[in-house]
Amino acid sequence: MRYLLKISYDGSNYSGFQTQKGLHTIQEEIERAVSKVNNKDTHIVATGRTDKGVHAYSQYAHVDIDVDINEYKLKRALNSNLPDDIHIISTKIVPDNFHARYNVKSKEYRYYINLGEYNPIDRNYVFQYNYKLNVERMSEAIKYFVGKHDFRAFVTENKEKENCIRTITKASIMVDNNIVEIKFIGDGFLRYQVRNMVGYLIKVGEEKVSPETVIEVLESKDRTKSGKTAPPEGLYLYNVEYKEE
Amino acid sequence: MRYLLKISYDGSNYSGFQTQKGLHTIQEEIERAVSKVNNKDTHIVATGRTDKGVHAYSQYAHVDIDVDINEYKLKRALNSNLPDDIHIISTKIVPDNFHARYNVKSKEYRYYINLGEYNPIDRNYVFQYNYKLNVERMSEAIKYFVGKHDFRAFVTENKEKENCIRTITKASIMVDNNIVEIKFIGDGFLRYQVRNMVGYLIKVGEEKVSPETVIEVLESKDRTKSGKTAPPEGLYLYNVEYKEE
Numbered sequence: 001m002r003y004l005l006k007i008s009y010d011g012s013n014y015s016g017f018q019t020q021k022g023l024h025t026i027q028e029e030i031e032r033a034v035s036k037v038n039n040k041d042t043h044i045v046a047t048g049r050t051d052k053g054v055h056a057y058s059q060y061a062h063v064d065i066d067v068d069i070n071e072y073k074l075k076r077a078l079n080s081n082l083p084d085d086i087h088i089i090s091t092k093i094v095p096d097n098f099h100a101r102y103n104v105k106s107k108e109y110r111y112y113i114n115l116g117e118y119n120p121i122d123r124n125y126v127f128q129y130n131y132k133l134n135v136e137r138m139s140e141a142i143k144y145f146v147g148k149h150d151f152r153a154f155v156t157e158n159k160e161k162e163n164c165i166r167t168i169t170k171a172s173i174m175v176d177n178n179i180v181e182i183k184f185i186g187d188g189f190l191r192y193q194v195r196n197m198v199g200y201l202i203k204v205g206e207e208k209v210s211p212e213t214v215i216e217v218l219e220s221k222d223r224t225k226s227g228k229t230a231p232p233e234g235l236y237l238y239n240v241e242y243k244e245e
Numbered sequence: 246m247r248y249l250l251k252i253s254y255d256g257s258n259y260s261g262f263q264t265q266k267g268l269h270t271i272q273e274e275i276e277r278a279v280s281k282v283n284n285k286d287t288h289i290v291a292t293g294r295t296d297k298g299v300h301a302y303s304q305y306a307h308v309d310i311d312v313d314i315n316e317y318k319l320k321r322a323l324n325s326n327l328p329d330d331i332h333i334i335s336t337k338i339v340p341d342n343f344h345a346r347y348n349v350k351s352k353e354y355r356y357y358i359n360l361g362e363y364n365p366i367d368r369n370y371v372f373q374y375n376y377k378l379n380v381e382r383m384s385e386a387i388k389y390f391v392g393k394h395d396f397r398a399f400v401t402e403n404k405e406k407e408n409c410i411r412t413i414t415k416a417s418i419m420v421d422n423n424i425v426e427i428k429f430i431g432d433g434f435l436r437y438q439v440r441n442m443v444g445y446l447i448k449v450g451e452e453k454v455s456p457e458t459v460i461e462v463l464e465s466k467d468r469t470k471s472g473k474t475a476p477p478e479g480l481y482l483y484n485v486e487y488k489e490e
């Protein structure tokens with residue numbers, strides 16, 4: 001049976017989601033739990049990876065389980081074998097051809113920035129910028145990311161041969177109690193893309209560049225034109241929508 | 246010069262506030278930073294202690310500094326010598342007879358409980374109860390704590406000889422998005438008192454006891470009548486008010 005797992009985690013103590021030799025990853029912990037329940041080495045296929053220090057409110061992964069176990073018991077069995085910073089929110093039986101990455105319709109990422117006093121309690125969960133930003137200008141700038149664009153200028157890795165065209169369907173910023181919340185919904189995001197877009201929005205908020213320059217940077221397709229990568233602790237994989245079969 | 250420090254911290258990685266031989270405490274870290282700035286062994290006097298795993302949005306402490314340094318530079322110097330889970334929010338010159346504990350007018354504690362799905366991101370910051378509670382009944386029960394009472398039944402330590410009479414001036418509960426927020430404001434709180442009161446409120450919310458039984462338990466002055474101590478991670482020293490001199 002193929003199951004779809006909905007997963008939340010605190011990424012603070014991991015070297016990212018994806019298994020990497022010699023590093024402690026979230027995938028490795030989940031596969032350890034799944035293998036225990038399935039009584040054999042079992043791999044999972046996730047929606048996508050998240051980087052070191054990035055969190056998820058809903059990451060998904062599919063997995064094939066041979067033992068006879070219902071959805072609720074599978075959830076319980078997995079959670080009892082997982083560390084307390086990774087949690088299976090739900091498990092659901094899906095068709096055998098369901099694919100946690102290929103069937104994605106859209107993903108939502110959120111990013112949090114603290115403009116107020118440094119907050120030690122949130123240090124791993126909200127980027128502690130701790131200065132003022134012109135959020136009105138950032139709200140103007142973020143609109144230019146919406147639509148179908150070549151996001152090459154906002155991708156950190158060398159992606160010369162890769163297609164960097166993606167569509168962002170919604171993007172918004174709000175500020176409440178000195179916490180800026182930035183949302184991006186799109187069909188897919190490239191590595192470091194959200195953190196690089198946030199980095200550029202911060203540059204706009206610092207009034208170092210004007211909001212419209214987002215257009216020029218996108219058109220340049222040149223990574224050196226964008227700016228700093230925002231730190232991982234403010235980033236959350238917030239939601240994933242799947243295509244109806 | 247005597248300074249009043251306003252301090253916030255994440256208590257997750259400490260054995261509480263107060264210095265204890267062989268244990269890693271918040272006071273020890275602050276005194277290390279203060280001693281470095283003051284060029285000699287320097288002690289601080291805090292508003293009160295918080296227990297292992299308890300957090301503070303505003304703890305206060307007074308300290309005597311001999312070196313000539315202004316308030317802003319002292320804040321900066323201390324923060325640069327503190328770990329990232331402890332932060333000095335402000336420093337303020339106070340009269341030489343100001344006392345961070347004796348001059349307290351009132352303290353506010355807050356406690357957070359998650360009634361929804363287990364959240365790994367909040368595991369050290371919100372008590373993961375993860376079941377329903379009857380919050381209406383809890384709101385009714387909490388009113389009985391308000392006023393001048395002998396809180397002996399809600400104190401864990403053996404306090405036979407100690408005066409356990411305290412006054413709670415305000416107490417309230419609200420729930421938002423499955424997170425229960427409980428506030429207590431009073432002239433002072435005994436060790437474990439807030440966590441024991443919360444523990445009893447949970448028992449009320451579980452419909453194991455009725456709201457009015459708070460009165461009986463207070464009157465009994467018997468610790469065995471109250472219930473479980475709520476875990477530390479949901480508790481915050483939220484605010485301290487000082488008497489006007």
